[in-house]
Amino acid sequence: MNDLLNIALPKGRLGDKVYNLLESIGYDCREIREDGRKLVFENPATGVRYLLVKPSDVAIYVEHGAADVGIVGKDILEESSPDLYELLDLGIGRCRMAVAARSDYREDTSRTLRVATKFENIAKRYYASLNRDIEIIRLNGSIELAPLLGLSDVIVDIVESGTTIRENHLKVLVEFMPISARFIANKSSFKFKNEIITQMTEKLNGVIKV
């Protein structure tokens, strides 16, 4: 699998924006849009192979060299701190990491704060920077439920438009980290496939609107 440049792309919400971006620099993604089940797409004309993976796994594929480059949200990089090169801020998939709570919430600073989140490390770092003692409740989804049911005081999660937060009768208390998609590269691939990765970086840099 070494002759082509292996690109790990996220499935799901960020996917469409990423395919548009790649098409704008001449990397054909039509096949990906058409086929809903395949996970590997080859495009010998442009010398690339796309690997469709779960957004949170993109960085793992790249760090372990199964993919040479990838496109991944900054939230994933901040959470897992993988050892790789972060070459570009692509400016797409913009959202914020935020703290939210029930709309009638008032913080009791005399108690340990219970924080429900998928982003354990990000939450720990944020509250450590505030010197706030917290208890993490690690959840994998439907985080918004936690404060409503009294499972936690607040949540730390990604906010894009804020609709989910509002619809669940929550309010954003603070937004502390801007997030957008990043173009990442495996450190070893960056050396051995430097020409093609550098070309791709330059093309992407030419079209991104940061």
Place this chain on the structure above:
Amino acid sequence: MLQAYDPLTRAERAGLALRGMYERYGYRKYRMGQFEEYSLYMDNKNFLSSENVIVFTDLDGRLMALKPDVTLSIVRHAAKQPAAAEKLYYTETIYRPSTESHTFKEISQMGIEYIGMIDRCAMSEILLLAARSLEAFGPAWLLEISDMRFAVGMLDALGLRDGLRARALTALGQKNRPALTAAAAEAGLSDADADALAALAGLYGPWEETMARAKALCRSEEMTDALGELQALRGAVCEEHAARIQLDFSLAGHTDYYNGMLLRGYLEGLPRAVLTGGRYDNILKKFGKRGGGIGFALDLSEIGRLPETRGGADIDLLVRYTKDADPAAVVGAVSQAADTGLRARALSQEEDAFGLHWERQLLVTGQGVQEGGLQGE
């Protein structure tokens, strides 16, 4: 015709070749104790990549640790020696936490250390041996060189301190231009200074071209000295290695550990650096030893993942035999194959060969030995 079986893996073969090479260059083998006193790591934890160490109480009550690092042990040994220069090599097992699995990982390491007066001859020798060590594992390798003083000198010249400096160093290691630009903005740097900081991320590539770009970015004597010292090593790089040795000033390792030249080596097909090293005078100073230290380590565990060229069979010759076969003929057939370097084993025909892969098969019956088909399971 089946070829004689070589039990050594690529990494093991190269490891043996490297031992020979290090000995020929005057390095002595240094075998250290399996455990170190925990106090060595407590007193020097700023030199370790992680404070997490596997600790246990020995039967005599001393608190011991499984080594997370070899250089500290070697420096402690060398610090007590009256000799001016120590040239040592080692093959050791170390235990470090894996950031991926969040468990401790056993890593087999091989490396060399040069401790004493480190001049440009010593540095050239280390550079040459690093290149030749990588070369031993195959033709597709790359060695990157940097000098800590260049990146650190830039941060000093731009007045980046404390948290901002740490963030800039992390961003540099990721070649993360947007993060460097953000750090520059936070520090209130001028546009020219911000551009210079961001340019560090892209300061890598072939020696001459990268050196020229680096010279244009020099802002202090420290940075100029770093480039001067690196340039003095250029002559030690032979022509056949020149295309595989590059400069990369975004390499800015552990600032407590390293203080000068830095080395990182890669092998094609392996996702991480397999060779790491550099100049570590600070550790010598901490142990009260004059002079400096320089060396590198190869991660043999990572190198062990290189694909092997040998086929997928478990054995070369399977000798199947019937109940009435002469035991001497069965053992004889196995011995004959083993003596020519093949892997052979006998298996009664009454037994299932399920899960076994072989290249060639013989059948021994009461009537004698006959060829019994090729390759199978």
